[in-house]
Amino acid sequence: MEKSEIEKRLKTLMCGKLKQIKEKNGYSLEEMAYEIGLDYASFYSIYKGRTLPRMVTLFQISETYGIPLEAWFRDVEKLAVRERAVRRREFSELARVFNRLDIKAQKATLKILRHYLRKQKGCEVVSVFFSALPGAA
Numbered sequence: 001m002e003k004s005e006i007e008k009r010l011k012t013l014m015c016g017k018l019k020q021i022k023e024k025n026g027y028s029l030e031e032m033a034y035e036i037g038l039d040y041a042s043f044y045s046i047y048k049g050r051t052l053p054r055m056v057t058l059f060q061i062s063e064t065y066g067i068p069l070e071a072w073f074r075d076v077e078k079l080a081v082r083e084r085a086v087r088r089r090e091f092s093e094l095a096r097v098f099n100r101l102d103i104k105a106q107k108a109t110l111k112i113l114r115h116y117l118r119k120q121k122g123c124e125v126v127s128v129f130f131s132a133l134p135g136a137a
Helices: 003-025 029-036 040-047 055-065 076-100 103-119 124-132
Strands: none
Touching: 003 029, 003 040, 029 040, 029 055
């Protein structure tokens, strides 16, 4: 798993848990930032999932709201499983649509995808798509 994928998942989980705390307790963002000891802009960036908190900040949040530190990371794998399921559904749909095209359209589509793949190195969906097609090598 790439660093950017892990970071994205962690940001999603962090901001989700912060929103739960806010809604459950009826806090304003300003109150939460003050209680944690952060300036509003820094807290807002974490709350919106734009940045990850530093470890010290995560300890402060956990201590302030009585959340065990491991609770912040508990759902990372669940989120990964959901994302894989979504990708599988999207790939299945892509294959169904591709198979409904006539041969000429399939060849044109492959040409476009190969061009895109050259421009977007490491594009997982396109790579998987190519490897699954008969005679696409």
